[in-house]
Amino acid sequence: MSGSTERPARGPSVDGFDDGLWVTDPEQYWASIDHAVTGAGLDAPVLALDRAALEHNAADLLRRSAGVPIRIASKSLRVRSVITDLAGRRGFHGVLAYDLAEAHWLATTSDIDDILIGYPSVRREALAAFVDDEVATSRVSLLVDSVEQLDLIDAVAPPTSRRPVRVTIDLDASYRLLGGRVHIGVRRSPVHSRRDVLELARTIVARNGFDLVGVMSYEAQVAGVADAVPGKAVVNRAIGIMQRRSMAELRRRRGKIIGELRQIADLEFVNGGGTGSLEETARDRSVTDIAAGSGLFGGHLFDGYARFRPAPALSFGLDVVRRPAHGIVTCAGGGWIASGPPAPDRLPKPVWPSGLEFVGTEAAGEVQTPLRGKAAPGIAIGDRVWFRHTKSGEVCERARHVAIIDRDDAGLAVVSEVVPTYRGEGKCFL
Secondary structure: OOOOOOOOOOOOEEOOEEOOHHHHOHHHHHHHHHHHHHHOOOOOOEEEEEHHHHHHHHHHHHHHHOOOOEEEEHHHOOOHHHHHHHHOOOOEEEEEEOOHHHHHHHHHHOOOOOEEEOOOOOOHHHHHHHHOOHHHHHHEEEEEOOHHHHHHHHHHOOHHHOOOEEEEEEOOOOEEEHHHOEEEOOOOOOOOOHHHHHHHHHHHHHOOOEEEEEEEEOOHHHHOOOOOOOOOHHHHHHHHHHHHHHHHHHHHHHHHHHHHHOOOOOOOEEEEOOHHHHHHHHOOOOOOEEEEOHHHHOOHHHHHOOOOOOOOOEEEEEEEEEEEEOOEEEEEOOOOOOOOOOOHHHOOEEEEOOOEEEOOOOOOOOOEEEEEEOOHHHOOOOOEEEEEOOOOHHHHOOOOEEEEEEEOOOOOEEEEEEEEOOHHHOOOOO
16 A cells, blocks of 8 residues: 555634644545655554644644643653653643652653642652652652551651652542432542541641642543443433533532632642543633643544544554455554453554454454454555554553654655654653
8 A cells, every 4th residue: 555645635624723634534644644654664563643633632722721721641642752842832831640750750851840640659669769859859749638648658758857748639529429329430539528628638738748739630520431422312411411510510619629728728739620621620710720631642532522523643553464364454463452441442443544443353452453344355464554542641651652743845744753652761650
């Protein structure tokens, strides 16, 4: 197969943004990416990041956040050069890291001066290295939801032997009904009520060696749940009702809690939201920054959201290595499954050549992935099939490098540079 070299087209404006070739001519779009990567001599499995699509997504996130700064969720990107670039742009502020060692690395290697860790950290070796680093402790805020987590930090390094540690309270943003018997959302923090938060806050403020600097709350039942899945009209309506009621409850609860917390501590930030909830979270006046990451790379999970549709900025290509039967081709690798409940929507999605689908008895495999469909007879050994990932983080844990796709003066797709992922820099955090 050979990619076309025609000049990319621009499509009609949607919500103030021009759609790219990924909408106006997806066949041409994917063929151009394949042509660029093949021309650069890059072996599969290969990741490709289209800079134009990334810029489209970044601009759309800023539009949706309505002036509230976006904190970059690093777990969904895992490419340090991309994170560093975005963190320095207007409208973006700080990073939401997923691991303490990662946050320490970003703070000292990439000079990012505002990093919130989105999950509690109890790794003693990482904690010891962190509290001993003056730069890291001034730039990184740990997340806590219990006194036991404070005790563990003190056990690693007593307050008399270290600088104060910046901490943030994880306020549970789940939607609870019937006195808490019905829980809608993820199972994160036990700190849900006004009483829970204020009690923990007073403990932190009264305790030596800790500075309470912020609050985080992640409304996963809105940010992480699709509400426009094809063929599920009734479910979509029910989800929409739940999400509206959940956000109304959370805005009331979070607003009151933050107002009282500000009487106890001088909060520097209140973080909330995610890619899927930017518009709704931005309406909460108590929130000072909103986390987003997956929307930048544009996984196919977001195809099922009513409020927005990101461009497919990141994709990956696999080599076809055999033809086990008529109408079936087999790719090397492919089992890059996203986190969450095991289901078809966690699988990568074959997008080019169009008309391919997984074999039901095997799906995406650890070392091989068979595909069937109308395009299969025209695919030769050594050709490449392109996939979209479900979320984002799973792909960059599987590859060492990402090929950055730009357009030359003639409008042709080219690989302008190849940058390392976290894994390519020798990092493996979680």
